[in-house]
Amino acid sequence: MLTFYSDHQSAHAPLRELNNGEWMDFAESPARLASIHASIGTGEAPRDHGMAPIEAVHDSEYLSFLKAAHDEWLAAGREGDAIGYAFPVCGRRRLSLDRIDAKLGAFGFDAASPISSGTWQAAYWGAQSAMSALEPVATGRARHAFALCRPPGHHSGRDYYGGYCYLNNAAIVARAAVDRGLGPVAILDVDYHHGNGTQDIFYKDADVFFASIHADPASDYPYFWGHGDETGEGAGEGTTFNQPLPRGTTWETYEAALDRALEAIAKFGARFLVVSYGADTFEQDPISHFSLTTPDMERIGARIAQADLPAVIVMEGGYRIDALGHNVAAFLAGIES
Numbered sequence: 001m002l003t004f005y006s007d008h009q010s011a012h013a014p015l016r017e018l019n020n021g022e023w024m025d026f027a028e029s030p031a032r033l034a035s036i037h038a039s040i041g042t043g044e045a046p047r048d049h050g051m052a053p054i055e056a057v058h059d060s061e062y063l064s065f066l067k068a069a070h071d072e073w074l075a076a077g078r079e080g081d082a083i084g085y086a087f088p089v090c091g092r093r094r095l096s097l098d099r100i101d102a103k104l105g106a107f108g109f110d111a112a113s114p115i116s117s118g119t120w121q122a123a124y125w126g127a128q129s130a131m132s133a134l135e136p137v138a139t140g141r142a143r144h145a146f147a148l149c150r151p152p153g154h155h156s157g158r159d160y161y162g163g164y165c166y167l168n169n170a171a172i173v174a175r176a177a178v179d180r181g182l183g184p185v186a187i188l189d190v191d192y193h194h195g196n197g198t199q200d201i202f203y204k205d206a207d208v209f210f211a212s213i214h215a216d217p218a219s220d221y222p223y224f225w226g227h228g229d230e231t232g233e234g235a236g237e238g239t240t241f242n243q244p245l246p247r248g249t250t251w252e253t254y255e256a257a258l259d260r261a262l263e264a265i266a267k268f269g270a271r272f273l274v275v276s277y278g279a280d281t282f283e284q285d286p287i288s289h290f291s292l293t294t295p296d297m298e299r300i301g302a303r304i305a306q307a308d309l310p311a312v313i314v315m316e317g318g319y320r321i322d323a324l325g326h327n328v329a330a331f332l333a334g335i336e337s
Contacts, residue, residue: 001332003043004132005148008125011118014081018111027319028164039325046132057171059159065107069115072100081114109162123166130169133312144311152316154195154276170276170314171201177272178207186270191278191316192288194226206235209268211261216244247289251296262307273311279318279327297327301334
């Protein structure tokens with residue numbers, strides 16, 4: 001399968017995150033890339049599509065913040081990675097803020113997503129990898145293409161970051177596909193965690209269908225989004241389909257949910273598919289709690305392939321480093337089966 005990746009995506013390398021009340025090593029580390037490269041290779045370097053496809057999804061003020069955040073952190077006399085600590089829980093609105101701590105809270109929603117010196121560079125080239133994967137599929141040169149994005153993207157909304165995500169690669173591809181007349185477009189999110197940013201971006205949009213299979217937010221991050229009664233609003237009513245599943249979910253339960261998601265995508269009339277693939281559904285993932293195996297990853301890919309849609313696969317989570325490459329390779333093998 002055609003794969004796109006830039007070495008710039010390793011530049012994002014925070015040292016630690018605040019998780020479950022204590023400091024821990026940053027889970028979304030560049031070591032994830034090495035594991036995947038060992039199994040599938042590095043792929044092609046992406047073409048630089050510039051800012052236009054990113055600006056079609058993300059707010060300009062947010063993008064300006066993201067580019068400058070770490071420099072502002074250092075200018076304030078800080079060291080290391082920029083991490084917010086105060087977040088508005090109500091009345092979130094556009095304000096003129098000077099202090100970097102306030103900006104981190106205004107544009108972020110957790111303390112587990114530091115901004116390092118290389119965060120913007122890595123996120124930017126992750127988005128370019130996603131756009132480059134779109135090109136061969138959109139032109140018919142390939143039926144499927146894989147964007148080896150890092151950092152991941154599906155928790156990032158129009159004007160916020162969190163969950164290790166800074167630019168929403170799946171949303172950038174989906175919006176570009178709609179703009180190129182490839183729609184109707186569907187996004188299928190099979191990461192362990194709900195893609196709250198993707199949902200938020202398209203929640204009132206009739207052009208993009210969002211289907212997600214994920215851990216029940218009653219027990220798992222991101223907690224506040226991804227419940228079954230979230231179905232879209234306004235013109236987008238009925239274009240969001242969430243299936244929260246319990247911890248310990250095995251293939252039998254997951255397969256049924258996947259079938260329901262694909263049936264809903266077919267009913268929507270999708271002609272183009274974006275897959276947010278997270279390997280953190282794996283049974284040994286250190287921060288997740290499903291019980292899927294490496295052979296199950298191939299089964300997921302094969303079942304998605306049966307939908308017979310041109311597809312761009314965008315890498316999201318997966319944190320069991322020694323197994324990550326094998327799981328990604330299995331999933332892609334299923335797609336190509």
